[in-house]
Amino acid sequence: MKKYIDQGKNDTRSGFGAGLTELGRTNPNVVALCADLIGSLKMDQFIKENPERFFQIGIAEANMMGIAAGLTIGGKIPFTGTFANFSTGRVYDQIRQSIAYSNKNVKICASHAGVTLGEDGATHQILEDLGLMKMLPGMVVINPCDYNQTKAATIAIADYEGPVYLRFGRPKVANFTAVDQKFEIGKALHLTEGTDVTIVATGHLVWEALIAAETLESQGISAEVINIHTIKPLDANAIINSVKKTGCIVTAEEHNILGGLGESVARVLATNHPTPQEFVGTNDTFGESGTPEELMDKYGLNNKAIVNAVVKVIKRK
Amino acid sequence: MPRLEELQDLTTQVRRDILRMVHKVNSGHPGGSLGCAEFFVALYNEIMELNEGFDMDGKGEDLFFLSNGHISPVFYSVLARSGYFSVDELNTFRLINSRLQGHPTTHEGLPGIRIASGSLGQGLSVAIGAATAKKLNKDSNLVYSLHGDGELQEGQNWEAIMYASAKKVDNIIATIDLNGQQIDGATDTVLPMGSIRAKFEAFGWEVLDIEEGNNLEAIIAGLKKAKTMTGNGKPVCVLLHTVMGNGVDFMMHTHAWHGKAPNDEQLEKALAQNPETLGDY
Numbered sequence: 001m002k003k004y005i006d007q008g009k010n011d012t013r014s015g016f017g018a019g020l021t022e023l024g025r026t027n028p029n030v031v032a033l034c035a036d037l038i039g040s041l042k043m044d045q046f047i048k049e050n051p052e053r054f055f056q057i058g059i060a061e062a063n064m065m066g067i068a069a070g071l072t073i074g075g076k077i078p079f080t081g082t083f084a085n086f087s088t089g090r091v092y093d094q095i096r097q098s099i100a101y102s103n104k105n106v107k108i109c110a111s112h113a114g115v116t117l118g119e120d121g122a123t124h125q126i127l128e129d130l131g132l133m134k135m136l137p138g139m140v141v142i143n144p145c146d147y148n149q150t151k152a153a154t155i156a157i158a159d160y161e162g163p164v165y166l167r168f169g170r171p172k173v174a175n176f177t178a179v180d181q182k183f184e185i186g187k188a189l190h191l192t193e194g195t196d197v198t199i200v201a202t203g204h205l206v207w208e209a210l211i212a213a214e215t216l217e218s219q220g221i222s223a224e225v226i227n228i229h230t231i232k233p234l235d236a237n238a239i240i241n242s243v244k245k246t247g248c249i250v251t252a253e254e255h256n257i258l259g260g261l262g263e264s265v266a267r268v269l270a271t272n273h274p275t276p277q278e279f280v281g282t283n284d285t286f287g288e289s290g291t292p293e294e295l296m297d298k299y300g301l302n303n304k305a306i307v308n309a310v311v312k313v314i315k316r317k
Numbered sequence: 318m319p320r321l322e323e324l325q326d327l328t329t330q331v332r333r334d335i336l337r338m339v340h341k342v343n344s345g346h347p348g349g350s351l352g353c354a355e356f357f358v359a360l361y362n363e364i365m366e367l368n369e370g371f372d373m374d375g376k377g378e379d380l381f382f383l384s385n386g387h388i389s390p391v392f393y394s395v396l397a398r399s400g401y402f403s404v405d406e407l408n409t410f411r412l413i414n415s416r417l418q419g420h421p422t423t424h425e426g427l428p429g430i431r432i433a434s435g436s437l438g439q440g441l442s443v444a445i446g447a448a449t450a451k452k453l454n455k456d457s458n459l460v461y462s463l464h465g466d467g468e469l470q471e472g473q474n475w476e477a478i479m480y481a482s483a484k485k486v487d488n489i490i491a492t493i494d495l496n497g498q499q500i501d502g503a504t505d506t507v508l509p510m511g512s513i514r515a516k517f518e519a520f521g522w523e524v525l526d527i528e529e530g531n532n533l534e535a536i537i538a539g540l541k542k543a544k545t546m547t548g549n550g551k552p553v554c555v556l557l558h559t560v561m562g563n564g565v566d567f568m569m570h571t572h573a574w575h576g577k578a579p580n581d582e583q584l585e586k587a588l589a590q591n592p593e594t595l596g597d598y
Contacts, residue, residue, distance in 0.1 A: 031453070055449065055484075063442045063476035070382075070446020073431050074454050075374050078446075093436050094473070098443055102423050102433045 001192050001217050004176040004210055007148075012168035012204075013111040015147035017042025019154025020079060020109075024050045027077065027158055033068055034081045035061045040170075041081035041111050061086045065094040069104040077158055078106050084113035084167055085126040088133060099163050100136040107157050108133075109166045113143075114254035115282070115299055116171045116204055116292040125287035131259020133165040134232045140185060141232040143167040143253075143261075145206035147175040149229060152183035160185055167203065169254075171292040174207040177227075186230045188238035194224030197310050198242040198249040202228045202261050205252035205280065205301060212306035223310065231261050236268045243275045248313040250278045252306050254296075257281035276316035278309035324533050326594035327398060328358045332564045333597060334394035334407055336587050339578040342411040345419065348574035349465065350391035352496050352531070352559040356463070357395040359536040364544070366458060371401060371428035379458045380447050382432055384440020385465035385494065386420040387576070392429075393417050397598070401429035404598040438471025440464060441491055445481050448489040459547060460489045467499030470508050475520075481552040482521030490543045492555040495530070498572035517554045530559035565590055 023030040024046045031053045032046055038056070047054040057064040061082055068078035080087065087110035088095070099106045110129065117125045134141045142157070142164065144150040150168050157164045177189075191206070192213050201209035206227045213223040224242050228235065243249050249269070251262035262279040269275045282299050296302045318326075331354045339345035361367070365379040383392050390410065397404040402416075409415035416425040420435030432443045444462035451458060468474065481489060493513060501507050510516070517524045523546045527539035539555060546553045561575070562568030565587040568579075579587055 053453070057480065058476075058483075060476035060480065062439075062473040063445075063480055066439050066442020066473065066477065067446035067449065067480070069432065070443040070448070071450045073374060073380065073443075073447045074376065074450030074456070076450050076453065094439055094442075097433050097436045098439050104432075 001213060004191065006174035006176050008175055009172040010147035010175045011170060011172050012144060012147060012150040013040070013170060014042050015144070015150030016109055016111065016154050016166070016168050017045060019151040021045040021049065022155055023158050024053065029075055029077045030079065030158055031055065031071055031076045032079045032081065033057055033064050035059055035064050035086065037082050040083070041109070043081055061091045062094045065091045066098050068106045069098040069102060072104040072106060079109050080106065081109050081111070083124060084110035084129045085124055088129040089126060092132060096136060100139050103138060104163060105161055107164045107166060109154070111168055112170045113167045114169060114204070115287040115295040115301065116169050116254060118170065118292045118295065119289050121289040122286040127256045127282050127287060128259060129167060130231055130253070130255045130261065134264065138162060139232065140164040140230065142185065142230050143203040144229045145203055145227055146173060146177055148177045148179055148181060149183065152181050153229065156183035156185060169204060173204055176207060186233045186235055188235035189227040189229070190238070191225040191227050192223065194222040194246060196222045196246055197314055198224045198226060198239070198246045199252065199306060199310065200226045200228050200239060200249060200261070200265055201252040202231060204254050208303040209252055209306055211303035212310065215303065215307050216310055221310065221314070228261060231264060234264050234268060236272065239265055239268055240273050243269065243273060247317045248276045250280060250306060250309040250313055252280035254301055255281050257283055276313050278313040280305050280309050321533060324358055324362060327362070328354050328533065329591045330593070330595040331358060331391060331394045331398065332591045333588060333593060335390040336565070336579060336584055337597065338390045338393070338407055338410040340584045343578045344411060345390055345578060346387040346576045347390065347578065348498070348561040348568060348572070349385065349388040349494065349496065351565060351568060352561045352563050353388055353391050353463065353494055354564065355531050355533050355536055356492065356557060356559070357391050359533055359540060360461060361395050361399045363537045364540045365461065373431060375431065376454060376456055377458060380431065380460045382440045382444045382447070382460070382462040383421060384434055384462055385437060385468050386434030389419065389421050392421060396429040398595070402427065407598045437465070437468045438473040441474055441477040444489055444491065445477055445486050448486050451488055459544065462489070462491045464491060464493050465499070466493055466495045466497065466513065467504050467507070469493065469510060469513065478517065478520045478522065485550045486552050487548055487550050490540070490547065490553045490555060492557050494559055495556050496559045496561040498561045498575065500572065500575050502572055514556060521551060522554045523551045524554045524556060526556045526558065528558050530557040531563045
């Protein structure tokens with residue numbers, strides 16, 4: 001099984017900040033907006049280098065989404081920055097009408113997604129954002145897995161014409177994908193080849209899936225780990241082709257299993273190649289305060305949960 | 318024919334368009350549309366600097382955003398009669414497969430529309446964004462927007478109003494259609510808002526009243542004055558005092574025709590008060 005090495009723990013939000021900084025240097029149409037969370041979104045360097053292309057909106061996310069939509073009229077490529085909760089649920093109708101239905105080239109960049117936000121608790125830990133955003137017609141939904149991939153995704157979405165939701169997080173996690181990777185929207189990445197089970201993971205759960213695959217290998221189970229960074233449009237062929245080989249699948253995400261990646265995968269398989277599937281994710285619940293590790297463990301969002309799901313799904317073949 | 322008379326004829330024809338559009342599909346919003354007919358005619362014919370044709374970015378021309386999208390009939394009529402699309406297309410208003418959706422949208426590619434509106438309270442933020450893009454592009458043209466008075470009950474407006482003055486977005490003229498009516502009744506009954514002038518002033522805007530909001534000459538003079546107030550570090554608000562349903566006696570001074578179409582008999586009566594001028598579509 002192919003091994004991946006952690007190049008040093010880092011937060012995905014810093015990958016976003018680094019990507020935005022690079023865009024500031026290479027694409028004069030890129031502008032950034034923030035609703036009073038510059039430090040949390042790691043936007044400082046972009047602002048330092050491009051003060052005239054940054055707009056501090058204040059604590060007014062609805063206004064931020066509308067202003068971003070307006071900035072596209074005149075050719076700007078706005079990147080909005082706030083927490084995932086305030087990037088989606090708080091401003092859903094503004095995104096729906098002024099951005100998605102109006103097909104505006106806005107990049108909604110959302111940090112602190114999921115329970116790994118940690119101690120702030122459930123008010124800030126959105127676990128419904130992928131579902132909310134993937135339901136909007138025309139919205140691209142991306143949840144990269146580490147610093148390098150988040151940086152590459154941030155740079156790539158500037159070249160895509162249309163609304164994008166980019167989701168990332170707060171904790172420092174393993175950074176294991178290639179530094180100089182080319183990010184292709186909608187393209188699944190095969191991380192390991194396997195024959196007994198397919199594990200499809202997104203975001204922080206991808207590294208957990210790789211750890212799970214190693215554990216499974218030691219138990220004589222060969223797992224094929226696929227990194228789905230783009231939840232919409234979903235790389236259906238990659239998933240279908242993999243389960244044709246393995247015969248079962250586990251999906252893993254830091255999100256409610258109602259409305260998340262797993263349901264998108266289930267739809268693809270139900271209509272193309274019905275396959276036993278188990279879901280790793282939160283189950284119709286809010287989060288709570290705690291450390292990221294404690295929360296991942298309590299809510300069944302780690303490598304142990306993935307191993308358990310694999311054992312279960314293989315029995316259903 | 319003197320210019321004013323031409324514009325008056327156009328306004329009468331726009332009223333006919335509005336009435337016939339909503340009557341045909343027995344739905345839509347004639348009241349606010351009629352109340353703003355003179356404003357739209359003045360804006361598109363005497364006030365805005367417009368390029369030939371339509372492109373989304375609108376560089377080097379003035380832009381207009383309709384926030385209270387339910388008055389789409391007046392917007393569509395004036396756009397069609399300004400050459401953005403064929404007046405015959407007004408026949409398709411609210412019908413299946415039409416570009417003239419119940420509320421305006423960019424989704425069907427109708428020339429002249431730059432944002433979807435209908436869910437209220439979002440247009441001012443969009444207009445501020447477009448005005449900001451103009452500043453970044455060193456484009457000296459202006460951004461105009463129109464909002465219902467009842468619409469100001471939506472909180473997003475006040476985020477936007479606060480932002481525009483704080484950030485000196487002084488290339489925008491936001492007009493409030495002060496007709497004092499909303500769906501459930503008079504704005505003073507539904508949710509009294511106090512002095513809208515005082516509120517905008519307290520938020521740091523320049524405010525200009527157009528007391529005769531259904532008088533073409535007064536609107537043109539008022540909007541020309543508003544233009545002179547731009548570029549001075551403050552956003553400009555125009556309070557346009559209109560009568561809902563203007564031009565059709567039985568539709569005036571009431572909220573009853575906010576979202577109701579006339580029947581055959583009512584249409585005939587309303588059209589008789591607005592004889593054909595430029596030709597029906």
